[in-house]
Amino acid sequence: MTYREGAEKYYDLFGAKADGPFYIGLAKEHGGKALELGVGTARLAIQLAREGIETWGIDNSPHMLRAADANLAKELVEVRERIHLELADVRDFSLGEGFGLVYFPSFSFDHLLERADQLKALEAIRAHVAPDGVYAFDLAHVPELRADSSWFVQRKPIDERNTVVRTGHHSTDPERRLMTINLWYEHYFDGRMTERYFEGGEVYVHTPDGIWGLLTESGFKVEDWYGGHEEQEFSDESAMMVVVARPV
Ligand SMILES: C[S@@+](CC[C@H](N)C(=O)[O-])C[C@H]1O[C@@H](n2cnc3c(N)ncnc32)[C@H](O)[C@@H]1O
Structure with missing residues (x-):
C-alpha cells in the first residue's frame, strides 16, 4: 500500500478495530513504555497514551503522521505529551532505547513483501525490545490461499x-x-x-509456519499465539494470528 497524500483522510473512517485493550494490557504488563511500528494516524497510540502509557510511534508516511498530529491536537495536553512520533522506516530505524512493548498492529507487517525486508525489520525490532519486554503483532490468517x-x-x-x-x-x-x-x-x-x-x-499473506520461522531466525521465541485480540484460542479457522514473542 502506498499511504501517499490523501490516504490519511479516510483511514480512521474505515480503520476502527477492537485491538486497543489487548495492546494496552501488554504495555501495562511490560513496564508501561511502548513503541508502535507503522503508527499511522495514531488511532491506537492515542488509546495507549490515554491510559497513561508513554508511547512512541514510527511511520514512513509523512501524510499519515500529519493526520496523527491533527488527531493529537484534539487530545488533552497530558495525552499529547506522552506520544512521540518519528518519520522512520521499520526496516532501518534506531531510537536508541528499549521498550517493554514493541507492537506492529493492523496486519501491517504484511506490507513488507520481501523476506530480506521482513528479516531486516525483525532485526531492528529486536534491538528495540527491552530485556524483559515483548514484541506483539497481528496478521491475517488465510488457511487456504486460492487464486481468486x-x-x-x-x-x-x-x-x-x-x-x-x-x-x-x-x-x-x-x-x-x-x-x-x-x-x-x-x-x-x-x-x-x-x-x-x-x-x-x-x-x-503469511502462514503460521512462515511467521514461526522468521521469528526463530531473528532471535525471537514465541510466547503466546492467539486467534484474536480477546486471546481466543488459535485454530485452522481463525481469521487472524495475534502473536506475542520475546527475544531469546
Ligand atoms: C494498516 S496501517 C496501520 C496504522 C496504525 N498502526 C493502526 O493500527 O491504525 C499501516 C501503517 O504502516 C505504515 N508503514 C507501511 N510500511 C512501513 C514501513 N516500511 N516503515 C514504517 N511504516 C510503514 C503505513 O504508512 C501505515 O501508516
Whole structure:
C-alpha cells in the first residue's frame, strides 16, 4: 500500500478495530513504555497514551503522521505529551532505547513483501525490545490461499450531508503469496461526488509456519499465539494470528 497524500483522510473512517485493550494490557504488563511500528494516524497510540502509557510511534508516511498530529491536537495536553512520533522506516530505524512493548498492529507487517525486508525489520525490532519486554503483532490468517478475486463496497456517513463510499477489489496470487488490493474512495456531499481518491498495493499473506520461522531466525521465541485480540484460542479457522514473542 502506498499511504501517499490523501490516504490519511479516510483511514480512521474505515480503520476502527477492537485491538486497543489487548495492546494496552501488554504495555501495562511490560513496564508501561511502548513503541508502535507503522503508527499511522495514531488511532491506537492515542488509546495507549490515554491510559497513561508513554508511547512512541514510527511511520514512513509523512501524510499519515500529519493526520496523527491533527488527531493529537484534539487530545488533552497530558495525552499529547506522552506520544512521540518519528518519520522512520521499520526496516532501518534506531531510537536508541528499549521498550517493554514493541507492537506492529493492523496486519501491517504484511506490507513488507520481501523476506530480506521482513528479516531486516525483525532485526531492528529486536534491538528495540527491552530485556524483559515483548514484541506483539497481528496478521491475517488465510488457511487456504486460492487464486481468486472479489469486490466489496462500504459506505460511511460522516454527517448528514457528507458520505464516503469505498469500493475495493482484492486479487490473490497464491504462488507468490501476494494479495493485490485496490481501493477507490469517493466523497459525496448532498449526494454529489466532490472528490475521488485511489489507494492500492500488495500485501504478503503469511502462514503460521512462515511467521514461526522468521521469528526463530531473528532471535525471537514465541510466547503466546492467539486467534484474536480477546486471546481466543488459535485454530485452522481463525481469521487472524495475534502473536506475542520475546527475544531469546
Ligand atoms: C494498516 S496501517 C496501520 C496504522 C496504525 N498502526 C493502526 O493500527 O491504525 C499501516 C501503517 O504502516 C505504515 N508503514 C507501511 N510500511 C512501513 C514501513 N516500511 N516503515 C514504517 N511504516 C510503514 C503505513 O504508512 C501505515 O501508516
